[in-house]
Amino acid sequence: MSGFLGDKSKMTVHHLANRKSECNIYHIEMKDREYFTPDTLDCAKSKDYEFCKFCID
Ligand SMILES: [Zn+2]
Incomplete structure (x- = not known):
């Protein structure tokens, strides 16, 4: 399981363990x-x- 996922279309990184519905x-x-x-x-x-x-402070 990865900790972080990058979205190349928006150049945004998400913290998977702390993901919110807003992250989509x-x-x-x-x-x-x-x-x-x-x-x-x-x-x-x-x-x-x-x-x-x-999801990231
Ligand atoms: Zn996020």
Whole structure:
């Protein structure tokens, strides 16, 4: 199970364990999903993802 999921269409990263209905992660198309190695926010940030305002403080 991954901790974080990136949405390439919006360049937003979500925290899966803390996801909210507002995140709409089920609407992210498979081609737009990115998982991170290492699976950390620092890694997502280094790829220019913005933090989701619903599931990441
Ligand atoms: Zn989110």
